[in-house]
Amino acid sequence: MNPKVCLPVTAIVWLAFAWPSAAQDPDPEHDPVADLGKAMIELPLKEQLAVERVAPTQKINSIDVSKMRIEAPVENVVERAATASETGDNPRVEPGLVNWHADFEVARAASRESGKPVFLFHLLGRLDQEFT
Amino acid sequence: MLFSNRSVASVINLNFEPVWVSVRPVPQVTIDFGSGNVIRRTLHGNVATYVCDAEGHVLDVLSGIYEPEAYIDRLRQMVLLHRYARQSVIGTEETGDDESEALAMTLRDYHEQQQDSLTTGVPLELMERDMSIIRTEGPLHVMLVPARRIAARAASVSTIKNGAISPEKLKGVAKSLEEDTRINEGARRRAIHEYLATAGLVHPDEMRNWLYREVLHADLDDPWLGLGRVLFDNYPFEE
Numbered sequence: 001m002n003p004k005v006c007l008p009v010t011a012i013v014w015l016a017f018a019w020p021s022a023a024q025d026p027d028p029e030h031d032p033v034a035d036l037g038k039a040m041i042e043l044p045l046k047e048q049l050a051v052e053r054v055a056p057t058q059k060i061n062s063i064d065v066s067k068m069r070i071e072a073p074v075e076n077v078v079e080r081a082a083t084a085s086e087t088g089d090n091p092r093v094e095p096g097l098v099n100w101h102a103d104f105e106v107a108r109a110a111s112r113e114s115g116k117p118v119f120l121f122h123l124l125g126r127l128d129q130e131f132t
Numbered sequence: 133m134l135f136s137n138r139s140v141a142s143v144i145n146l147n148f149e150p151v152w153v154s155v156r157p158v159p160q161v162t163i164d165f166g167s168g169n170v171i172r173r174t175l176h177g178n179v180a181t182y183v184c185d186a187e188g189h190v191l192d193v194l195s196g197i198y199e200p201e202a203y204i205d206r207l208r209q210m211v212l213l214h215r216y217a218r219q220s221v222i223g224t225e226e227t228g229d230d231e232s233e234a235l236a237m238t239l240r241d242y243h244e245q246q247q248d249s250l251t252t253g254v255p256l257e258l259m260e261r262d263m264s265i266i267r268t269e270g271p272l273h274v275m276l277v278p279a280r281r282i283a284a285r286a287a288s289v290s291t292i293k294n295g296a297i298s299p300e301k302l303k304g305v306a307k308s309l310e311e312d313t314r315i316n317e318g319a320r321r322r323a324i325h326e327y328l329a330t331a332g333l334v335h336p337d338e339m340r341n342w343l344y345r346e347v348l349h350a351d352l353d354d355p356w357l358g359l360g361r362v363l364f365d366n367y368p369f370e371e
Contacts, residue, residue: 096136097138098145100152104336111186117148118185120153121150121152123154127135
């Protein structure tokens, strides 16, 4: 017999006899019928569990919303305080009771008008900041 | 703060055209002692008060922080110095003299005499004198004369009033200001007079770095303000 024809025929014959015995294997681990049954029982349970799992989450979300209503203003206050502390690294203050000109040139122009001398105060930092 | 003092602010507002200029950010020192105990301070005291004419020429400079009364006293002298300097240029148009040269000479003489007076310990001050008998251009003439009082406003008791500061702290602040004033009116003033007597007419920006480096010992050209050696030389972990 031609070996090219013989091998496929042997495989078909083997499948025809061996497959039904494999399908009737009582081991549930390898029983597709038993697996299906398990799925039929478990799927609704899984769905139920999934619903229950979502529901509490939704409840938590709804709690979060109300929680946020309470906490958001507090957080805003804290955030503002933090921002103030950053810019307030050196908080702004009034530079005393002196009527300061904006810059040296403006003061010189005023001096030409008034005949008063220019008072120029040099400093490290800024006079309108607390730490100077 | 000095400029929150009503007397100081009033003298400045009435007699000057005031302006403040920051020369660089102020160094800040924060020490964290733990448990939330943090102190924060700045290296204060590095200030300078220039009095200039309308052209921006420096007439005189007060370096550092002063006790209020002494500061007012010095500022009144500065007002008179401004008038004294202006007197020197009156009439230069008629005579054809150079106005800037006349001003420079007057200021040089003034600073030389002040420098000498600080060296010899015989203080001089500017005073208004009624010269109407011998002069016609102005009834009150500003003159540099021997001071009637020892230049010891600096040693006067501070009159700072601030309810927010405890008497003990106030006493400490006043003592510190008194000490600062004494230093400012001594070696620092002498150095400034010496500089202005030789530099001719200068603008604040031309003498700023010299003043901070040589008089206030805070070198503006150095990112560590000239404190690098003190900060790092004895620190063993510095790489």
